[in-house]
Amino acid sequence: xxxxxxxxxxxxxxxxxxxxxxxxxxxxxxxxxxxxxxxxxxxxxxxxxxxxxxxxxxxxxxxxxxxxxxxxxxxxxxxxxxxxxxxxxxxxxxxxxxxxxxxxxxxxxxxxxxxxxxxxxxxxxxxxxxxxxxxxxxxxxxxxxxxxxxxxxxxxxxxxxxxxxxxxxxxxxx
Amino acid sequence: xxxxxxxxxxxxxxxxxxxxxxxxxxxxxxxxxxxxxxxxxxxxxxxxxxxxxxxxxxxxxxxxxxxxxxxxxxxxxxxxxxxxxxxxxxxxxxxxxxxxxxxxxxxxxxxxxxxxxxxxxxxxxxxxxxxxxxxxxxxxxxxxxxxxxxxxxxxxxxxxxxxxxxxxxxxxxxxxxxxxxxxxxxxxxxxxxxxxxxxxxxxxxxxxxxxxxxxxxxxxxxxxxxxxxxxxxxxxxxxxxxxxxxx
Numbered sequence: 001x002x003x004x005x006x007x008x009x010x011x012x013x014x015x016x017x018x019x020x021x022x023x024x025x026x027x028x029x030x031x032x033x034x035x036x037x038x039x040x041x042x043x044x045x046x047x048x049x050x051x052x053x054x055x056x057x058x059x060x061x062x063x064x065x066x067x068x069x070x071x072x073x074x075x076x077x078x079x080x081x082x083x084x085x086x087x088x089x090x091x092x093x094x095x096x097x098x099x100x101x102x103x104x105x106x107x108x109x110x111x112x113x114x115x116x117x118x119x120x121x122x123x124x125x126x127x128x129x130x131x132x133x134x135x136x137x138x139x140x141x142x143x144x145x146x147x148x149x150x151x152x153x154x155x156x157x158x159x160x161x162x163x164x165x166x167x168x169x170x171x172x173x174x
Numbered sequence: 175x176x177x178x179x180x181x182x183x184x185x186x187x188x189x190x191x192x193x194x195x196x197x198x199x200x201x202x203x204x205x206x207x208x209x210x211x212x213x214x215x216x217x218x219x220x221x222x223x224x225x226x227x228x229x230x231x232x233x234x235x236x237x238x239x240x241x242x243x244x245x246x247x248x249x250x251x252x253x254x255x256x257x258x259x260x261x262x263x264x265x266x267x268x269x270x271x272x273x274x275x276x277x278x279x280x281x282x283x284x285x286x287x288x289x290x291x292x293x294x295x296x297x298x299x300x301x302x303x304x305x306x307x308x309x310x311x312x313x314x315x316x317x318x319x320x321x322x323x324x325x326x327x328x329x330x331x332x333x334x335x336x337x338x339x340x341x342x343x344x345x346x347x348x349x350x351x352x353x354x355x356x357x358x359x360x361x362x363x364x365x366x367x368x369x370x371x372x373x374x375x376x377x378x379x380x381x382x383x384x385x386x387x388x389x390x391x392x393x394x395x396x397x398x399x400x401x402x403x404x405x406x407x408x409x410x411x412x413x414x415x416x417x418x419x420x421x
Contacts, residue, residue: 097297
């Protein structure tokens with residue numbers, strides 16, 4: 001595993017440390033996204049307690065999914081935004097202590113330098129996007145399945161689409 | 175055969191190379207000389223494709239230099255092009271992966287000769303050892319044209335002499351060396367041809383055989399081309415002394 005990984009990192013770079021660091025910040029971003037569940041729980045108990053205390057009132061509604069979602073995925077955005085810097089760091093590594101860039105640029109495989117500088121950061125960006133989408137769908141599922149139907153906002157069914165449109169404007173469907 | 179035709183290179187408007195044309199035949203050992211900033215390093219980088227050129231053409235055995243034939247060229251530079259955190263053994267693996275004609279036997283023999291440890295990171299090597307290893311890599315890549323840019327800067331005289339002897343002993347008749355250095359006297363007997371660059375232009379190109387026939391040393395030839403004035407220093411010193419007396 002370690003040997004294979006080193007093929008996609010600058011030669012002699014501390015690949016294990018870097019992968020650990022990426023995993024660490026992605027774990028941090030995942031933990032940060034749990035803020036949604038915390039806000040959801042608070043809102044849920046607020047609504048349920050009021051439902052128990054008073055008779056059902058039409059104005060008693062859960063906050064919308066979009067407002068609860070807020071900036072819960074900001075961590076992933078920051079991690080993804082740092083990846084171009086990591087590519088630059090990988091490139092600049094070839095000027096540290098020597099000019100190994102001369103060797104990299106005259107290798108017969110012209111993609112070798114590109115692969116070693118960009119592949120891991122691009123994969124990390126893709127992982128961020130996937131994890132962000134996966135968590136968004138999971139949180140939406142929790143929101144729709146756990147929230148009592150009586151207190152779901154009327155547009156709850158279209159909230160995910162609205163959010164996705166905001167996050168990924170190029171996927172505009174409406 | 176490595177052919178360079180009408181090469182022009184400018185750095186931010188400043189001409190680094192002007193109308194450089196050269197032919198390096200297989201098996202030649204060529205010294206490339208010139209003052210600092212003459213364009214020696216730039217010329218090598220142009221050949222290797224490490225820098226773009228404004229005009230001219232470089233061909234290797236009749237073909238433009240591309241990824242297809244780049245392995246025919248190797249490069250040793252005083253800036254070093256190895257990976258400092260790797261060991262020589264790691265470099266062997268990397269080179270074998272990328273250069274199919276890597277010369278393992280030569281690599282091991284040269285490491286042994288220079289008593290370089292195979293399993294110690296290069297960053298722990300002395301600067302002389304680093305130079306040695308850089309040259310070893312260039313010699314063992316399996317290239318037909320080996321470019322060396324002041325590879326012995328920082329090595330002591332014994333070390334350099336050893337290297338010239340080793341080079342002379344191990345090179346095959348088809349291997350070509352273009353060696354840029356300031357150490358004229360040292361390599362005079364090792365090279366077969368001398369090329370002089372001055373302010374980006376080729377100002378001299380002569381075989382050592384022709385020099386011998388003219389009963390000139392390489393240093394004399396270079397001084398002649400550079401129109402070196404031997405009394406320049408004494409004149410300057412006299413002028414300075416005169417200034418002191420007047421003040």
